[in-house]
Amino acid sequence: MWDPPxxxxxxxxxxxxxxxxxxxxxxVDVKLHAYGDLKVLEDIKLHVRSGEIVSVIGPSGCGxxxxxxxxxGILKATDGSVQMEGQxxxxxxxxxxxxxxxxxxxxxxxxAQNVALPLEHHRMSSAERTARVKDALVRxxxxxxxxxxxxxxxxxxxxxxxxxxxxxxxxxxxxxDEPLSALxxxxxxxxxxxxxxxxxxxxxxxVYITHNFHECLRLADRVMVLSRRPGKLKEMIxxxxxxxxxxxxxxxxxxxxxxxxxxxxxxxxxxxxxxEVVDA
Numbered sequence: 001m002w003d004p005p006x007x008x009x010x011x012x013x014x015x016x017x018x019x020x021x022x023x024x025x026x027x028v029d030v031k032l033h034a035y036g037d038l039k040v041l042e043d044i045k046l047h048v049r050s051g052e053i054v055s056v057i058g059p060s061g062c063g064x065x066x067x068x069x070x071x072x073g074i075l076k077a078t079d080g081s082v083q084m085e086g087q088x089x090x091x092x093x094x095x096x097x098x099x100x101x102x103x104x105x106x107x108x109x110x111x112a113q114n115v116a117l118p119l120e121h122h123r124m125s126s127a128e129r130t131a132r133v134k135d136a137l138v139r140x141x142x143x144x145x146x147x148x149x150x151x152x153x154x155x156x157x158x159x160x161x162x163x164x165x166x167x168x169x170x171x172x173x174x175x176x177d178e179p180l181s182a183l184x185x186x187x188x189x190x191x192x193x194x195x196x197x198x199x200x201x202x203x204x205x206x207v208y209i210t211h212n213f214h215e216c217l218r219l220a221d222r223v224m225v226l227s228r229r230p231g232k233l234k235e236m237i238x239x240x241x242x243x244x245x246x247x248x249x250x251x252x253x254x255x256x257x258x259x260x261x262x263x264x265x266x267x268x269x270x271x272x273x274x275x276e277v278v279d280a
Contacts, residue, residue: 023050023086024095024172024205028071030080033063039230040066041077046224046233048173050086053199053206055216057262058226058234059269064209065177067231071207072096072175089172093122097171101178103158105150112137112146115164136168139198156187163195167202174199174206180215192218196243213259218246223262228269235265 030044041063048054056064069075071082073096088095097118105114116133124132137143140160150158159179166174179195180188196219199206210216216223223237239258241251 024088025050025085026071026173026205026207027083027085028067028080029082030067030070030077032079033066033070033075033077034230041070042230042232044080044226044231044233048205048207050205051203052221053208053219054222054224055208055210055220056224056226057210057213057216057266058231059228059266060211061229062226062269063229063231064226067226068175068177068207068209072098084173086172089170091170092172093169094118095172097166097169097174099162099166099174099176099179101181103150103155103162103182105158105161107150110147110149111142111153111161111164114150114161115142115168118165118169132168132170136164139167140164141194154187155183156191159183159191160194163198167198171204174204176206176208178209178211181211188215195219200243213262216262217255217258219243223258225262225265237261 026046026048028044028046028048030041032039032043033041044067046054056067058064066075070077070080073082084095106117109117112133115136116129119129119132133146134143137146140163142157142160142164145153145157150161153161159182162179180191183191192215199219208216208219217239220239223239225234225237226232227234237258239246241254245251246255
């Protein structure tokens, strides 16, 4: 059962490129989450500000995806709370929207039909539904593939469909669970640049789960480092270089230093976590 976090309304704040765009923030306070006697998360406080991407990294099994599930209302924390604060954009149908790792497309549906899936339980005219789907396809460069089936697309194109399906509801917050990890390196880099360009235009808040240092340092405004299970906040690292400048030569030294810092924070625990076998 999906139980979305409560929304605490506040006065709209201007800005952004979408008509009616308002600022939404996510405030997380997870004191404990456990499966029976197995503690998975402990003492997690996170405030995702409007328009920023926070990336979450840590050793395998540290609770990254569990934290995302709690934020999205798929899981309920054993002890804790999640709140959304702000004003829902006027054209937003789902304030919180997921982008998954495995694409989760229906193979018998065309690209356009897969993108339209989240709209089917909303009351709207056929013309409005068609317009929303067309807009999402154009924004993700899929408008020439509307009639294709998933089996006819590459992995990168299938993930574009997943992104378009998330965007069709005009979300206020995107929750992304390793959305590029199933792709080869070249496709991942190309799609990451397209995604970043899209996000810089949309400016919704986002939480991005990944194991990949390159991804988080390319996309994130802040990187949240979790410890080995039970996952605790080990450090929050701010990436001060604007995203559009991170491919420039002048930024490489600082980005390499940040990458080394991230690796130093999780190296020993990551090695231990890989050897750990737990019957959860």
